[in-house]
Each structure stands twice: as structure tokens, then as C-alpha cells.
Amino acid sequence: MDRTIRPLVIVAAFAGSLLIGLLVMLWALGGLQNVAAPAAIGGPFQLTDQSGQTVTEKNMQGHPTLIFFGFTHCPDVCPTSLFEISEVLRAMGKDADLVNAYFISVDPERDTTQAVKEYLSSFDPHLKGLTGNPDQIAKVISAYRVYARKVPLKDGDYTMDHTALVYLMDRQGKFVS
Structure with a gap:
């Protein structure tokens, strides 16, 4: 990443994570009700967390949920975003127990449950990593x-281009922001 752009990406990601943190804290404390009309985002899924447990959309019910899609070989945006989510969760203290936080892999070829477990060990323990087979991820x-999208690199390896947003879902699993 260009040296002039990287600081801007980091600052923008940090500002976004602070906003998300404030929204989650307000939501967890009951301060936000019907903030946004539900959008057609989200739906049924079945994935596996880093401990080998099955997780579905039903696990989101009853708690506000943060979701970030990324991959364990991501060089910059993913670790920066997950660090910022971790900071928000740490700042929430005990209230972080009232929130689900999921990292969902977009790279099922490399992101096994073990790879996701090792990757997330550097972040807040409230973060659960989810992965699955290519059909489940699709x-x-x-x-x-x-x-x-998978992007081939010159050395024969590949990277992933992907959406770099943090989704906030309400207690019913509906998209908020």
C-alpha cells in the first residue's frame, strides 16, 4: 500500500471503529431503538467457529452483533479493523459480554478453523472467527x-479483494448499520 494512503486508511478505519463502538454501547444499553429501517442484508448461514462449534444466524439473536468479513493472510485492512474492534470491545468492559463479534473468512481455501484460531489469538477474546467450505462462504x-474476489499474485500466491466494512446487526439479527 502506498505510504501516503496507508495512514489515511488507518485513521479512517479507527474513526469508523470508534463510531461503531459508540453505537454498540448505546445499543447494548438500550439507547438506540429503531434507528434505521432494516435493509435486505443478512440471512441464514451455517459456519464453524475457531473451536469447531457450529454457528448460525440464530446465534446472533438476543445480542447486538458486529460482523467483519476478511481473511487471515490480509496484510493491512483486516488486522487494523480487528484491532480497532478489539479496542472497542476492551473499552466496553463487562458490557462487551452483551455483544457478539464475528470475523467471517472470505478465504475458505486457506482459512481453516486452526488458521482462524491462531490469527485471532492476537485480538480481543470476544471475537469469534467463522469459516466454512466454499459453498457456505459463498x-x-x-x-x-x-x-x-481472489486476486492472483505474480509469485503464484493470491490475495483477496473484499468489502472492508463492520456490520452492526440488532438483537433480532437485522442489519442496522
Whole structure:
């Protein structure tokens, strides 16, 4: 990433995460009700967390939920965003227990449950990593309208272009922001 753009990306990601943190705190404390009309984002999914447990959209019910789509080999945006989400969760203290926070992989080829577990060990323990087979990942990224595309690199490896947003879902699993 260009040296002049990277600081801007980091500042923008940090500002966005602070806003999300404030919204989550208000939501968890009951201060936000019907803030936005529900959008057609989200839907049924079945994935596996870093402990091997099945997670579905039903696990989101009853708690506000933060969702970030990324991949473990991401060089900059993913770790920056997950760090900022971690900082928000840490700042929430005990209230972080009232929030679900999910990192959903867009790279099922490399992101096994073990790879996701190792990757998330550097972030807040409230973050759960979710992965699945290519069909499961395709279904969830379609339901959440996530852009994700494999991009070949010159050395034969690849990276992923993907949507870099943090989704906020309400207690019923409906999209808020």
C-alpha cells in the first residue's frame, strides 16, 4: 500500500471503529431503538467457529452483533479493523459480554478453523472467527452483500479483494448499520 494512503486508511478505519463502538454501547444499553429501517442484508448461514462449534444466524439473536468479513493472510485492512474492534470491545468492559463479534473468512481455501484460531489469538477474546467450505462462504457473503474476489499474485500466491466494512446487526439479527 502506498505510504501516503496507508495512514489515511488507518485513521479512517479507527474513526469508523470508534463510531461503531459508540453505537454498540448505546445499543447494548438500550439507547438506540429503531434507528434505521432494516435493509435486505443478512440471512441464514451455517459456519464453524475457531473451536469447531457450529454457528448460525440464530446465534446472533438476543445480542447486538458486529460482523467483519476478511481473511487471515490480509496484510493491512483486516488486522487494523480487528484491532480497532478489539479496542472497542476492551473499552466496553463487562458490557462487551452483551455483544457478539464475528470475523467471517472470505478465504475458505486457506482459512481453516486452526488458521482462524491462531490469527485471532492476537485480538480481543470476544471475537469469534467463522469459516466454512466454499459453498457456505459463498452463501454468507451473498446474504451480507459482501464483495470478495481472489486476486492472483505474480509469485503464484493470491490475495483477496473484499468489502472492508463492520456490520452492526440488532438483537433480532437485522442489519442496522
